[in-house]
Structure formats: structure tokens, C-alpha cells
Amino acid sequence: MKNKLSSGGLVYSTEAGRMCPACRQPVAQCVCRKTSAAPAGDGIVRVSRETKGRGGKAVTLVKGVALDAAALVALGKQLKSACGSGGTVKDSVIEIQGDHVEKVMTALKAQGHTVKRAGG
Template sequence: MKSSKSLSGLGALSGLVYSTDSGRTCPECRQAKADCRCGRPQLPKGDGIVRVSRETKGRAGKGVTLVKGVPLDEAGLIALGKELKAACGSGGTVKDGVIEVQGDHRERVIELLKKKGSWTVKQAGG
């Protein structure tokens, strides 16, 4: 039989990161990202390199171009995603700090990102 003291210790270590009611939650205040009380913008952590790759996993064989590691806040990522989608003439979304553009547009996205910002842009994957 385990003591309740050890269970409460483990419970204190875990934090809610996703809720089916509100989606992603802040690890600090445990509120939905939109209702975060911490007041700090959450920038993606990375090594300063923007990586552009292509992925088909989980998409029924349909390829998407992924842009990871862009050091912008959520609003900046959404604006950049909209600009990239318009330039490629394609749809897409921004999820969890990753810009997804439908189709294989790696070359075009890399060119646009190099012109747009002062980031190091690399192609990841094959």
C-alpha cells in the first residue's frame, strides 16, 4: 500500500498542459493560453535557426510544408503564416508555434523567409 504523501508529491510535479474544454493551457497559471494571467508572451524556445521541412505523417499521404523555430509571438506567426500561404497560393494553419502550408513549397518558403527576416533559414529533412 502506498502512502498518500508520495502520491501528493507526484501530483505536485505534474501540470495540466491540455484540456478538452479549453485546449492548450499555460503551465504557470494553468489557464487557457488565451486567458493566461502570467502576462508574459510565450515565445518559442529554439536555437535561432528557422527550419523548413516537408511532412506527410498523419495526413493521408498529403504533404505539407512545416516552418519551425521562427522567433515570433503568436500574432506574428499568424501574420507570417498568412503571408506565406498567400505567396504560395495555398491553404494552411499555425499550430503550436509551427506554420503549416499545404503542399510542397519548401524552396519558395525558404526564399521568402530569407528576404523577409534576418534569420538563418535551413531546409530540414530530405
């Protein structure tokens, strides 16, 4: 019986860290992410609050921003400083620690984005 692990590939290397599953390069030197364009969306930025899987702590999520990776990181940095909080950018979603939905929505509207509150 053959081993079915051949379809998975290397995920982490102690030498290079996290590996890209598509191009099999370290994430820092990933070729496929640089060539991909900004994610296509409907032009509406959705801001929501989530606590699932975070030990009950609230996180503000910003989804649907049609920017490339570098501009998304810069926008995340602006929003984090406006809220006075930490956060990160993962998979084209800006995560800001804490419940800052209203602050984030006003900051995005001031920059000219169409913003909607998502979730409850």
C-alpha cells in the same frame, strides 16, 4: 484505490472549448501563453516537408522562427498567401498545406531570416 485522474485536469469544456493545461483557463483567455517570451532558438529557421499522419498529403513545416505568437500568426498568413494555400500555426510551428518548401525558403530569405532545409 484512489483514482489517478486528478493529475490530468480538464482538457475540453463544452462551455469554453479547449482548456490550457497549465493555467486551467480557456485557450482564448490563457494567462501563461501571454506571459511566455518568444521561444529561444539558434537563429536558424528550418523548413521541411512532412506527410506522416496526414493521409499521404504533404505539409510544409516552418520551425525555429524566433517571434512571439502574434507575429508568428502574421508571418504564417504572409507565407500562406505567397504559396496560395491554406495552413495554420500550432505550437510555434507554421504548417502550410502542400509541398511549398522552395517558395517558403525564398520568401523567408527575402525577409532576412537564415533558412535551412530540414529533412530529406
